[in-house]
Amino acid sequence: MKSRARKIRRITKPDRGGGGAISSPSIFIKTFGCRLNQYYTDLLLNAFYLSGYSQSYDPETADYIVINSCVVTHRAERDTRKWINRIKRINPGAKIIITGCFPFYKKIENENIWFQGSPGELIEYLKLENPQYLRFPLYHVRANVKVQEGCNFRCSYCIVPKTRGKSRSRPQGEILQEIESLVNNGVSEIVITGTQTGEWGREWKKNLADLLEEIIARFPRLRIRLSSISPIHIDERIIELLEKGKILPHLHLPIQSGSPRILRIMRRPYTLDEYLGLVETLFQKVPDIAVGTDVIVGFPGESDEDFQTAMETLKKIPYAYMHVFEFSRRPGTEAYEMEPVPTHIVRMRKDILLEIAREKRRRYIEKFLRRQIDGVVEKRSDGWYHVTTGNYLKLIVTDKYKLNCGGVYQFLLKKMYPDFKIEAIPSH
Numbered sequence: 001m002k003s004r005a006r007k008i009r010r011i012t013k014p015d016r017g018g019g020g021a022i023s024s025p026s027i028f029i030k031t032f033g034c035r036l037n038q039y040y041t042d043l044l045l046n047a048f049y050l051s052g053y054s055q056s057y058d059p060e061t062a063d064y065i066v067i068n069s070c071v072v073t074h075r076a077e078r079d080t081r082k083w084i085n086r087i088k089r090i091n092p093g094a095k096i097i098i099t100g101c102f103p104f105y106k107k108i109e110n111e112n113i114w115f116q117g118s119p120g121e122l123i124e125y126l127k128l129e130n131p132q133y134l135r136f137p138l139y140h141v142r143a144n145v146k147v148q149e150g151c152n153f154r155c156s157y158c159i160v161p162k163t164r165g166k167s168r169s170r171p172q173g174e175i176l177q178e179i180e181s182l183v184n185n186g187v188s189e190i191v192i193t194g195t196q197t198g199e200w201g202r203e204w205k206k207n208l209a210d211l212l213e214e215i216i217a218r219f220p221r222l223r224i225r226l227s228s229i230s231p232i233h234i235d236e237r238i239i240e241l242l243e244k245g246k247i248l249p250h251l252h253l254p255i256q257s258g259s260p261r262i263l264r265i266m267r268r269p270y271t272l273d274e275y276l277g278l279v280e281t282l283f284q285k286v287p288d289i290a291v292g293t294d295v296i297v298g299f300p301g302e303s304d305e306d307f308q309t310a311m312e313t314l315k316k317i318p319y320a321y322m323h324v325f326e327f328s329r330r331p332g333t334e335a336y337e338m339e340p341v342p343t344h345i346v347r348m349r350k351d352i353l354l355e356i357a358r359e360k361r362r363r364y365i366e367k368f369l370r371r372q373i374d375g376v377v378e379k380r381s382d383g384w385y386h387v388t389t390g391n392y393l394k395l396i397v398t399d400k401y402k403l404n405c406g407g408v409y410q411f412l413l414k415k416m417y418p419d420f421k422i423e424a425i426p427s428h
Helices: 035-050 074-090 119-125 160-164 172-184 208-218 236-243 260-266 272-285 304-316 343-366
Strands: 026-031 064-069 095-100 142-146 189-193 223-226 250-252 290-297 321-326 372-381 384-389 394-398 408-416 422-426
Touching: 026 035, 035 064, 035 095, 035 119, 035 142, 035 189, 064 074, 074 095, 095 119, 142 172, 172 208, 189 208, 208 223, 208 236, 223 250, 236 272, 260 272, 260 304, 272 290, 290 304, 290 343, 304 343, 321 343, 343 408, 384 408, 394 408
Parallel strands: 026 064, 064 095, 142 189, 189 223, 250 290, 290 321, 394 422
Antiparallel strands: 372 384, 372 408, 384 394, 408 422
């Protein structure tokens, strides 16, 4: 089968060598939350693998259970606690490790937790070989590359500055070294990731476009995608890179609310007019771009008028997808003390926005049916390959075709299912 995309070798785990069977401790990692957590899961898998541990896919039998936690909402916090209780029930002898944001939000007391701390502290505590950067793509074939961590914004509802700390950039040389290692091990696409990705380089009077241009120059055949990024960080140079096809045509730009008044109460670092001006420019310059967003519904003080304004705003923007979240009170934030919107009203408004989101998703996908588009094969399961396209469409392709996981191919989009999965076939 021919593909206009470059061929790459199958991504495999490195061979550590050795002779007969050797019993080694096993590790199972459950990951919640953002791409930064996904990055750290990959880094931990690298450290455990280089140190002789084996990866388990069964939490009932693993020696160590790592829960890479999220606390951005109360549901994420609840899910972490549920997993702790589940592990105690199904695998009482396992050593439970909590990393991610939870240890920096609140310590879990009296629950037989073996370790709580950052991934770096865990590597040091277990005396693992520290990879320093991702050597191999053990978690995602579309590898996340961390460029920055922490947040200097003070949105009134957000706990992240407390759990991730102040913004700090990763040195450019270290980032390039990581990317080189990933490319040498078969990675065809990376996702530039951080807490506030666009804050990269502030310490050295640089910006994200400087880094992107250097990556493009060093790795001209690499597919580069930006993860969630604040609208204030999309400048003319990044728009030009999108327009020229140097980075993939997909941006996740959280709006959080389409009401100017609610945005001010949220203390978001942009105005609604600035946001709308940016997306208008993006659609003019890159017509097929997939713009996704996050929306919080039921923020304290959100009146019927605010919601109506927000709803009309969201209807006008041709999003490829919308993630809709109910407002979640987080202790230690300004919004925690505000008067909440009644639950039944929040859920009614959420249902309305979810219906708008479904319609936008359907319309965006329909634009690409019977068109050819390239994508990365991420995995194979249950008779299907799962593919992510450059504009973030999720395809399924029957495995009667012989494709390589991690490979880039052209696909013809054939059919959309009610759950928005898209059946496709490779183009010959």
